Amino acid sequence: MSIIRFARLLGGKLKRLLVTTYQQANTQAKLIAAEPSLATAFEPTSIVEKSSAAAFAVIRTGSIVKNSALERHAYLGEESLLERSTIGKYSYTGANNIIRDTTIGNFCSIANGLSTGSGNHPTHLLSTSPAFYMRYPVVGISFAEKDVYHGHPHTYIGHDVWIGANVFLKSGVTIGNGAIIAAGAVVTKDVAPYAIVGGVPAQTIRKRFSEAQIAILEQLQWWHWSEADLQAAAPIFQTGDVEALQRWKQAR
Structure with a gap:
């Protein structure tokens, strides 16, 4: 039984003592202005900066969390990046995910290899290089005097969403509640609630329930x-x- 599961079986003070001792012994973890709560676990070599994690949240080995929040019972898999994002209650991810500028709802099941929030580039301007449309010097220099294009719109993943392995979500899309995204899909547009989508680019395969049932849910x-x-x-x-x-x- 893992230290995390064992801690959940214990009561109040003993639970807090066990988890605190575990974290203090984990000298490889790096916490910077982080706010761990009761029975929150940061595993070895994880880095947590300016973020919060509610009770029973887990951040697995080698993951980086910056300016983000994990709600109660949220779980971030190994070797993942979570930046300017939120993982809702009872949601989990597999390993090797890149999650930026994204809100993930409750009860989501996310497999390995999700990529979201990677940013967009303008196709209507003369150049797609950020050196011409944003002041921040991505390559050490910028020729723009002002920002003329926002390439990182926020992405929203609803509640009870299942995302298969190695899925790419275009920045700014909204995934409706109860949706299922097939493994390997490239999602370039919004997904309706309770839709099953797959492919490159992703297309709707079918709905999980009737429209009347979806309205009830x-x-x-x-x-x-x-x-x-x-x-x-x-x-x-x-x-x-x-x-x-x-x-x-x-x-x-």
Whole structure:
């Protein structure tokens, strides 16, 4: 059993002592203006700068987190970069991800190799080089007196989204709640809620539910429910019965 899982089984003071001792012993981890909470784990060689991590969040070995936040029970896989981004509650990523300028919702399942927030370049200007459209000297020099193009629009990944391995998301896209992105997809435009997409460029394959059922799920917003409600409704989540979940919530 890992130190993280064991810590979760313990109560208050003992849990805090165990995790604090683990972190102090981990001399290879580097924390700079970070805000770890109860039972938060920064594993060896991880670097966390100007970021926060809520209870039970995990940052795995070799990952870099800058100006970002991990919410309760969020999990960042090995050798990943998280910059100016947020990972929502109960969401996890695999290894070797590059995540910049991105908000990830709750209950997301993200495999290895996600690339998002890599930036765009203008195709309507004479040159696509940032030396001409932004003042920041990317290559050590800039010929621009002002910024004329913003190449890093924010990317939004909704709640309960499943992203397969080695997916590329173009900066600025929005992935709707409940969507599934097939492995290897290149997503260049917004993805509708509960759509399954795949390919290069990604195209819609089908919807997971009917439009009426999708409307119910969007209205229920179960991803914001309390842990008590989620525990009580767990047997329904193990089915595909959207209407049963609606009836259960209405009866509460």
